[in-house]
Amino acid sequence: MSNVHxxxxxxxxxxxxxxxxxxxxxxxxxxxxxxxxxxxxxSEVGAGxxxxxxAMKVLRSLGLDTALESHSFAPEYACxxxxxxxxxxxxxxxxxxxxxRYGAPYWHVHRGDxxxxxxQACYANDxxxxxxxxxxxxxxxxxxxxxxxxxxxxxxxxLIGADGIHSKxxxxxxxxxxxxxxxxxxxxxxxPVNAIKxxxxxxxxxxxxxxxxxxxxxxxxxxxxxxxxAVEERAEWLQESWRQEGDVKDLRxxxxxxxxxxxxxxxxxxxxxxxALNSRPTLSKWSDGAxxxxxxxxxxxxxxxxxxxxxxxxxAYVLANLLGKGSFSQAFNDYEAIRKPRVTAIQQLSRENAGxxxxxxxxxxxxxxxxxxLASRYAPS
Ligand code: FAD
Numbered sequence: 001m002s003n004v005h006x007x008x009x010x011x012x013x014x015x016x017x018x019x020x021x022x023x024x025x026x027x028x029x030x031x032x033x034x035x036x037x038x039x040x041x042x043s044e045v046g047a048g049x050x051x052x053x054x055a056m057k058v059l060r061s062l063g064l065d066t067a068l069e070s071h072s073f074a075p076e077y078a079c080x081x082x083x084x085x086x087x088x089x090x091x092x093x094x095x096x097x098x099x100x101r102y103g104a105p106y107w108h109v110h111r112g113d114x115x116x117x118x119x120q121a122c123y124a125n126d127x128x129x130x131x132x133x134x135x136x137x138x139x140x141x142x143x144x145x146x147x148x149x150x151x152x153x154x155x156x157x158x159l160i161g162a163d164g165i166h167s168k169x170x171x172x173x174x175x176x177x178x179x180x181x182x183x184x185x186x187x188x189x190x191x192p193v194n195a196i197k198x199x200x201x202x203x204x205x206x207x208x209x210x211x212x213x214x215x216x217x218x219x220x221x222x223x224x225x226x227x228x229x230a231v232e233e234r235a236e237w238l239q240e241s242w243r244q245e246g247d248v249k250d251l252r253x254x255x256x257x258x259x260x261x262x263x264x265x266x267x268x269x270x271x272x273x274x275x276a277l278n279s280r281p282t283l284s285k286w287s288d289g290a291x292x293x294x295x296x297x298x299x300x301x302x303x304x305x306x307x308x309x310x311x312x313x314x315x316a317y318v319l320a321n322l323l324g325k326g327s328f329s330q331a332f333n334d335y336e337a338i339r340k341p342r343v344t345a346i347q348q349l350s351r352e353n354a355g356x357x358x359x360x361x362x363x364x365x366x367x368x369x370x371x372x373x374l375a376s377r378y379a380p381s
Contacts, residue, residue, distance in 0.1 A: 008032055009156050009158075010157060011036060011156035012026075013162060014037060014297070015039075015129055015131075016162060017111070018162040018297075018315060019037075021062070022316035024127065034127070039132075042115070043115075046110070046112060047190065048220045050205060051109055055310035061317065069107075072107040072109050073222055074108075075203060077094055081209070083208045083210030084210070084257065094205065135147055135149060135168055137172060138291055140289035145159040159290060160294055161294065161297045162295050162297060166179070173288045174284065177280070181278055183235065185232060185274050185275060187272045187274050188227075188228070188273055188275065189228055189248075190225045190227050191265055199260045199261050202261070206218065208261075210258065210359065213230070213231060214230075214357035215258070217262065217265060228265050231277070231357075232254055243274070245273055245274075248269050251266055251269070252269075282344055285336070286332075294319060295316075296312065299343040305350045314342075315343075
């Protein structure tokens with residue numbers, strides 16, 4: 001691999017939130033970018049995303065904040081509440097206080113809205129998004145990589161695998177290794193606010209902590225929808241797919257007896273998907289010649305700090321800016337050196353939160369203390 005070679009044609013594998021943010025950042029640096037996406041149509045799962053100020057700063061630098069504002073919801077507080085009584089273990093202000101502290105807002109957005117804005121901005125910046133392009137293999141060549149697709153081979157100066165937790169690029173780089181099932185599954189869904197009749201759901205980002213289970217609730221789309229993520233522990237995940245349609249009656253039964261804000265949301269829910277929550281050990285390397293990884297492909301994390309997409313967005317910002325400076329082998333080295341400690345720390349904190357939210361420490365007083373110390377440690381940069 002030569003340092004002298006200045007790359008200009010970059011292929012990104014995966015049109016998820018990480019891949020599209022990177023493609024847009026690279027296009028704005030003057031690179032010619034193609035995105036290969038295996039799906040036949042561009043879409044995102046119908047669920048919410050919490051975008052903390054670190055992610056918002058990147059999206060703002062790409063000019064997306066104004067477009068996103070009309071779809072967003074700005075929560076007033078981040079709360080941890082008791083699953084039954086609703087009493088508060090933590091109530092930390094968001095809103096203006098977060099803007100004053102970090103210089104950017106904390107917003108909730110629908111994944112589909114963020115995805116659609118990214119797609120539109122990519123097209124406006126001449127990124128080619130090529131659908132029905134499943135990448136099957138790659139090979140490092142002199143000054144670039146060849147990319148194997150069904151029935152054809154393509155070429156890129158640089159290849160970036162933003163192809164999610166089941167990444168083919170990661171597998172080719174580091175060998176076959178199934179992701180580890182964490183023993184937790186997440187039910188996800190959205191509910192129209194006007195379908196909830198008997199309670200007023202607080203306009204906060206709320207974690208409802210209970211024994212071996214927790215629920216996250218928050219508003220989306222300017223307050224029209226409520227998003228929920230309901231997490232429970234399971235010994236195994238037998239299905240081949242990591243996502244399946246769940247039976248809402250089963251969901252309601254598992255969380256019956258919880259606080260009315262939770263049970264009323266679940267009562268109004270008409271359909272829900274269940275996700276196996278998987279993780280991977282820290283990878284020994286992120287790059288191989290002209291190829292590197294980004295987002296869930298190299299550091300999937302439990303969603304218990306709501307930082308998975310945010311970390312993919314940060315990766316994209318750092319990598320696009322380093323590549324814009326010139327030598328790509330130096331950029332890949334610096335990218336891993338800058339990003340690995342941060343994402344590894346957040347993976348660890350997300351794992352710790354699982355025990356915290358599921359009251360594994362037992363005492364609620366302990367939960368309160370830990371929540372407070374955690375809140376002070378979490379400072380998005
Ligand atoms: P993905 O979104 O998985 O995108 C990968 C893309 O690559 C897909 O489009 C796929 O089709 C494509 N692809 C895969 N293989 C190939 C191939 N061989 N060839 C071509 N294309 C391919 N994060 C937050 O920041 N905030 C939250 O509030 C939040 N909540 C979450 C709640 C839950 C229950 C879960 C499960 C996750 C949550 N996350 C959250 C995490 C976040 O969803 C992920 O970290 C993020 O979507 C990862 O983005 P990505 O672009 O790396 O991968």
